Amino acid sequence: MENEKNYLEYLAELYPTIEKAATEIINLQSVINLPKGTEHFLSDIHGEYEAFSHVLRNGSGAVRKKIDDVFGHTLGISEKRALATLIYYPRERLEMEKKQQEDIDDWYKVMLYRLIDVCKIVSSKYTRAKVRKALPADYGYIIEELITEKPEVLDKEAYYEAIIQTILEIGSAENFIIAVAELIQRLVVDHLHIIGDIFDRGPEPYKIMDCLMNYHSLDIQWGNHDVLWMGAATGQPACVASTIRICLHYGNLDVLEDGYGINMLPLATFALETYGDDPCECFAAKGGEDSGNSQQMLERRMHKAITVMQLKLENRLIRENPEYGMENRRLLEKIDYQNGTVTIEEKTYALRDKSFPTIDPAHPDELTEKEAEVLDKLIFAFRNSEKLQAHVDFLLKKGSLYRVYNGNLLYHGCMPMNEDGTLKEVQVDGKKYKGKALYDILEHNVRRAFVSRDPKKREQGRNTLWYLWTAPNSPLYGRDKMTTFERYFLAEKETWTEVKNAYYRLIEKEETADRILQEFGLAGENVHIINGHVPVHQSAGESPVKCGGKVLIIDGGFCRAYHKETGIAGYTLIYNSYGLSLTAHEPFESTEKAIREEKDIVSRQVAVRYNMKRQLVGDTDQGRQIRQRIRELKELIEAYRTAQLKELL
Known part of the structure; x- marks a missing residue:
């Protein structure tokens, strides 16, 4: 009762007279009878x-x-x-x-x-x-x-x-x-x-973000490519390396340099010094014509340099975080550097590129002193890009891993599932979560990467952004592995296969859709999953x-x-x-x-x-909120008329 009285007193500050409260009720009533917005x-x-x-x-x-x-x-x-x-x-x-x-x-x-x-x-x-x-x-x-x-x-x-x-x-x-x-x-x-997935592959994600920041009304569900850039903006090393690698892979270095003002000179200098005699044939940009001119050769070498750094950083992350369930992706430890082969799932393959001048076979995921120096400069550039930080701040404010809106469940990727159709339990921070709870804890961890004052929790949050990008149990990725290594270094295309989570097969069944919708509190005829x-x-x-x-x-x-x-x-x-x-x-x-x-x-x-x-608007989430406000305003008017509250004339 005390809380209700306090709330009515707050409303009275906004609507100090019966006439003002009544006018607002009439306005709100007119809104709920308008057609629903598109x-x-x-x-x-x-x-x-x-x-x-x-x-x-x-x-x-x-x-x-x-x-x-x-x-x-x-x-x-x-x-x-x-x-x-x-x-x-x-x-x-x-x-x-x-x-x-x-x-x-x-x-x-x-x-x-x-x-x-x-x-x-x-x-x-x-x-x-x-x-x-x-x-x-x-x-x-x-x-x-x-x-x-x-x-x-x-x-x-x-x-x-x-x-x-x-x-x-x-x-x-x-x-x-x-x-x-x-x-x-x-x-x-x-x-x-x-x-989801505003970033990567195409040449102008920064223009898209500028456009969205000026749009009148929107929400964003993060995709795996978006969280990768969010991780890079926090300075998470593997995310920084992956972001640069993808830009080089698609020939989009301008996104970094012109779009976000991120200086690639330290990487270019290091690549020339380290891989100057290496043709780096496996690292030609995807699409377009690679004639091998000086600029393209430089970008190939930069591409290889950052890819090797990325593989090292990921190998270390997987080793230090066994709950990620990615032990089989510590591939740098499975390379025979002398013979130029790698053993994956008990089968040995010849490497297309056998030159690894920066890898110590005894400690394959350790960065060299020069690699660490370059990485520090790149991290500094990402963390100090004003445009990138503004874009990521907007993604945090307007974005989430999922949203329930007007009877629709919106998410980018999938709902991790077992083969029998049950929701898969995934370990996060030592506890197991599934379904909505899994989405909620992962989003909580993402936000900790940006706001936590505890350095350890902030680092865990940053690592969660990388996890969401690539891990098999990530609801944003939903495949058993990301075969980055295989696509660069192995000719056998069967090794490139990425097996989708059971969700993508089972979602064809109505009972699967109903189970997921119910998990998020949605039931009835006019409810949908949109991804x-x-x-x-x-x-x-x-x-x-x-x-x-x-x-x-x-x-x-x-x-x-x-x-x-x-x-x-x-x-x-x-x-x-x-x-x-x-x-x-x-x-x-x-x-x-x-x-x-x-x-x-x-x-x-x-x-x-x-x-x-x-x-009509009255049939939407907004309509339900408006009806609730109308009920509260009617209570306010009753409080005025019964002298529980005094009108501020």
Whole structure:
């Protein structure tokens, strides 16, 4: 009772009179009767900024659907495509049209009317207050006048015509078109979900992070590539080495140097000194043409240098942390350095590269003095990159290992499972955890890496980030091993195989999905698991929809390396008031082509679930929170009326 009274007193500070509390109840009641906002789900972006930006701008087809809703058959297909492209890329499209249009003012006028019509429909599902917050500062008042119905105005056409004509006369048409187009992008999606793997493979993850930091409403579920960069930002040595190795593997050194200002000169100098006569043939960058020029040879040697350092650091981590269950990955101890062979699972293989000048066979995971010096400089550079630290801080604030949101369970990788379908127990800090508890303790440890004042716990947290990146029992990785060593040093491709956790086979069964959903407190018909991590091989007949729609695999397929393998770029998901729909995407070629040829990458949309009744805000998590606040405000009003509290008039 005392706590309840204290809470009502706190509410009374916010709503000091009956009238103010009653007004808020009316406002809240109006919100829960609005259509549910559109949620947009993206996964596995992997540094492909241009493709990501395009999908974000078009809302996975949501913008085009609004155009169809507004104009139906009154506009042709080409006119709708042109309008959509203008909304996606207003600045670039305007520059093009100024060169092509004979009467640019007439074109401006037509486009302004069309944009205002689209803006009216995308703003209609929000309260006027929410729309007002989204309006651009410069043109907010004018846009509000144009998209708000004004019953007191008798000649509406003349009223709107006068405003549009004034915009043209004062030379503000271009800026106004840009403002309205960006407002449509902003309003067409209410909330964005990123289901992991923003980093690695592609060339511009830092641009993606900059974009996300300016997005109006989002959450992020960390992927294994994300936690690797988070670990590197803390200075975790194996994460630093792995991050650099992957950038070199994909020919993306610019991500480190230009994107994050991380100086690679210490590694380059060391690589030249140590591997200057080594052709390092196994370390050519993936994709593109390696002609063996001086820059490529330098990067090969840097690639080998950091790979050997990574293997040493990982070998030591595994040796010092037996609960990781990775003893079979201490491969540096299984090499016969004299004969150039390695023994894995009682079978001996010849090494493709037999030169290890920095490895002491008696102590294979010890760094040389020069390696340790280089590593210290690299760690310092990662920990002092302002942009990287800002990005990782954002990942911590907006991110988590999983999230339950509006009846959907979101996570990147998998739920570690046994072959019989039971949840697998995994040892963490000397105790065993499974299911939700496993996710919770691992996330707790991740956050300790950044906030704990205890040096030992902070180090354990940093090591957890590496564990999540690569360990067989990591819910973000979900394979028996990461065959980094084998892919570099062994020609036998059967050694490259990474066996997936039982989850990926069992998730095809409805009882498995139900068991996982119940573990996170979800039950009923309209609940789903949404995860990415594994590309969907459409060309092989694989479907992203599992268990009758309960499980949705939405690997966005942004990574160009997988397009030939999967037969499609990938999938994204839209959840609006009408239901859930998957959007299949064709590979994105370039922003220039998308603008010039009005070429979109949405190939088709597939309804996963269609609501018989349009879903309202009141049917969502937000709606439940609003109803709770309404109940509390009613209690506050009752307290005022029964003199338990005094109104602050």
